[in-house]
Structures are given as C-alpha cells and as structure tokens.
Amino acid sequence: MSRLLLVAVLTAVIHMINTLIYSVRLAGVRTKRLATALSLFQVIFLVASTANLIQAPLMSAIVEHAINAGLAHAGGGNVLDDPYYRAQLARLNADIRLVILAATAGTLLGGLLIPTFVRLFTRGIFLLEEIGSVPRMILRVFLSPRYLAAIARQVELPSIGRFRDALRRPLAIPVNFLVANVLITGIWTTGVLSALYAGALIPQYRSTATLTSGIVNGVAAVLAATVVDPTAAMITDQAMRGARPEEDVKQMAVYLALTRLAGTLLAQLFFVPGALIIRFVAELIT
Template sequence: MTRLLIVAALVAVIHMINTLIYAVRLSGVRTQRLATALSLFQVIFLLSSTANLIQAPLLSSIVEQAINQGLQHAVQAERIAEIVLSPFYQEQLALLSKDIRFVIGAASVGTLIGWVLIPPFVKFFTRAILIFDEVGSVPRVFLMVVFSPRRVREILQRRKPEVIPEQNENNFKFTSIPKGFLLFNIIITGFYTVGVLSSLYAGALYPQFRQTAGFLAGIINGVAAILMATIVDPTAARITDQALRGARAEKDVRQMTYYLAATRLVGTVFAQVILIPSAYVIKYVAQAIT
C-alpha cells in the first residue's frame, strides 16, 4: 500500500507539472519572451522527468507482485492460460485494476491542482523570466533569490511585471478559440494517461508475454503523439504567435490556457473509461505477434 501511495503521489506531481506547461505560453506572451519562457520551464520539467523515472519501476513491481501471487497460488494448473482463468488470479486482476484506477485518480488530482495553481504560477514565472532577462544565467538567478532577495526586488520594481488577473468567469468565455482542438486534447490526454498503465494491465492478462505487452504501450502513446503533433500543439502555437504579433488579445491565450487545463482534467477521467479496452487491444496485438 505504501508503494502504491508513493506512485500515486509521483503521478500527481507529474500531471500537475504537465498542466502548468500550458501557463508558460501565457507568461511568454505577457513578457514578449516566449522562447525564454519555454526554455526556463525545462528546469521545472526536470522534476516531472525525475518523478517519472522513480514511479515507473515502482508501478511495474506492483503489477509483477499481482501476477506472481496469482501464478503461485494456482501451481496445480497445467498451463498458464488456465491459471489466468482461475478464481484467485481473477481476484488479483480485480485488485490490480483498482490500484491502477487509483493511480489514474491521482493523475486527475494532480491535474486539478495544476489548474488551480495557474494564476499564481503565471505571476511567479513572469517574474522569473524578467529576472533571468536581467541576470542571464539560471544558476545566478537561484543564487540571487537565496542570497540577495533585495536585488531581486530591485529588478522587479524596475521591470514592473504586470499583475496577473485572478481566474474568473471571463477566463472561461469562448472567444475564437477552436473547439475541435480542445476535444482532441481530451482524447490525447486519455491515451497518454493510460498508455503505460494499460500495457501493464495487459501484461497481467497475458502473463506469458507480458514483456511484449509492455513494449506495445507505444501503440497507445503513438496515437496520442500523432494527434498532439498535428492538431493540438500547432493550434496552440498559432494562437500564441497571433497574440505576440498583436493579432489576438492576450485574453485569448489566457482563456486557452484554462481550457487546455480543464480538458486535460476531463481527459484523465476519460482515461478511466478506456483503461480496460486499451489493455485488451494490447493483449490481442501481443497474442497476434507472438
């Protein structure tokens, strides 16, 4: 149980950071330094990558434990296929499904936290961009924040960062933001959320070739990556560039930020729906190629 809670906490952090990515474009538009904003966020994104490196083997060990317990209890069966159909193994699968759904629930919680943190994060990140623009070095920014906060205040007073308006109903009023790419963001988030999780569950359904099933997570993630690269990212970049050129109001980028975060939250809920179907698709593909 402790291991599961650690995995859930790490997944929540990952999805919180991935949600805050949407706010980076808003900070870039506000400061007119989009490239700097995207570059600086990579420092924060390292936390997400580190959390992912830790949670992946922990989650795999939870799945392996469920499989091994099921197989060891039914040692009298002659074939693994028969073991999988045994009542005890099916019980282990049911428990594993609950654990995986708990992890997906943690992804929803992390996304919700990230959504709520967008206004203060934009305010913080806007100031970070202005300080970096003055100092020119990430390590020096960290040292200045720790050892010379007075210098930081002087820079911010001189650069006068704009006050970020609080989240309100205007942030959720549709303007000319395309509706289709928001719908695709739901689908993409759902696929990305269950990509690895469904492959792990498929490995439990088909334990004799669970390594093959694990590698087939690329099927789910591949579909999501294609949709992200062809529909969501280009549209979001176009809206951001239009705001930078003055062809759109900044509020369009702000509204897009909140809508992307909201649809990402819906996408994590959608992941609960497609978890089992995705696992069976991976299982059947694994069976077909083995």
C-alpha cells in the same frame, strides 16, 4: 500500500507540471519573451522527468508482484482460472484506477495554480534576463531572503473565480482543438497503465504487452504534434504579434486545463478497453 501511495503522488506531480505548461505560454505573451519562458520551464519539467523515472518502475513492480503471486498460487495450472489470481487482477484494477485518479487530482491542482505560475514565470523571466544564467538565478533565489519573500508574495490560494472571465467570453479558439486535447490526454494518461494491466491478463506474454504501450503513446504523440501543439503555438504567436488579444491565450490556457482534466477522467473509461486491445495485439504478434 506505501508503494502505491508513492506512485499516486508521483503521478499527480507529473500531471500537475504538464498542466502548468499552459501558464508558460501566457507568461511568454505578457513578457514578449516566449522562448525564454519555455526554456525556463524546462528546469521545472526536469522534476516531472525525474518523477516519471521513479514512478514507472514502481508501478511495474506492483504489477509484477500481483502476477508472481498469482503464478505461485496456481502452481503450474492455468493461472487465469485461479480464483486467487482473479482477486489479484481485481485489486490491480482498483490500484491502477487510483493512480489515474491521482492524475486527475494533479491536473486539477495544476489548473488552479495557473494564475500563480503565470506571475512566478513572469518574474522569473525578467530575473533570468537580469542575471543571464539559470544556475546563478536559482542560487540567488534560494540564498536571498528578499527573493524568497518576493516569490512567497506571488503565491495565492487557488481560486475558481479567477477563471470565470475566460469561461464567460465567447469561445475564440477552435473546438476540434479542444476535443482532440481530451482524447489525447485520455490515451496518454492510460497508455502505459493499460499495457501493464494487459500484461497481467496474459502473464506469459507480459513483456510484449508492456512494450506495446509505445505504440499507444506514439499515436497520442502524433496527434498532439499535429493537432494540439501547432494550434496552441499559432494562437500564442498571433497574440504576441498583436493579431489576437492576450485574453485569447488566457482563455486557451483555461480550456486546455479543463479539457486535460476531462481527458484524465476519460482515461478511466479507456483503461480496460485499452488493456483488452493491447492484449489482442500482443497475442496476435506472438
């Protein structure tokens, strides 16, 4: 259980940080320094990358433990007909759904923290411009009580009320762009998890099934690169040029966070069908 809890926490952190990217665009528009804002975010994104490096093998180990326990109990028979292994699959199903729920929780927290991170990034951008070096900036922040106190003053408890204005305004961004974000997030959230579960459904070909996740995530990456990212960049650039109001970028950040949240919920529906499709593909190619 402790291993599963760690996987859930790391998943929440990954999705929280990936949601906070929306605050970077808004901070970049406000400061007219979008490139600096994106560069500064990469420092925080390293945390998500590190969490992912730890989370992936831990989740794989949970699945492998369930498979090996079932194979040992079956004693050379058809493991899929063994009631014990079916119980292992049911438990694994519940564990993976808990991990997906953690992704939803992390996305929700990241969305609620967007206003706070807009202020933090805005302050960080000007501080980086003053100091000229990310390592020196980090040292100054953590070694100076004055800077730590200034950062603490920027942090506020999450408040849904801050999003009301963005939601009340007439929608100024494309609807298909938001729908695509829901679908892409749903696919990306469950892609690896569905592949791992598919491996448990066909333990003799579990390596093939697991590696098939690259195809699933590749589809999501192509859709993100061709539909979501260019539209978000266009809206952000238009706001920086004055062709759009800053409020459009704020609205975009709010709606992207909401559609990302919806996508993690949709991942619960995608999970098992995705595993069955991956199992079919793995059996087809082996």
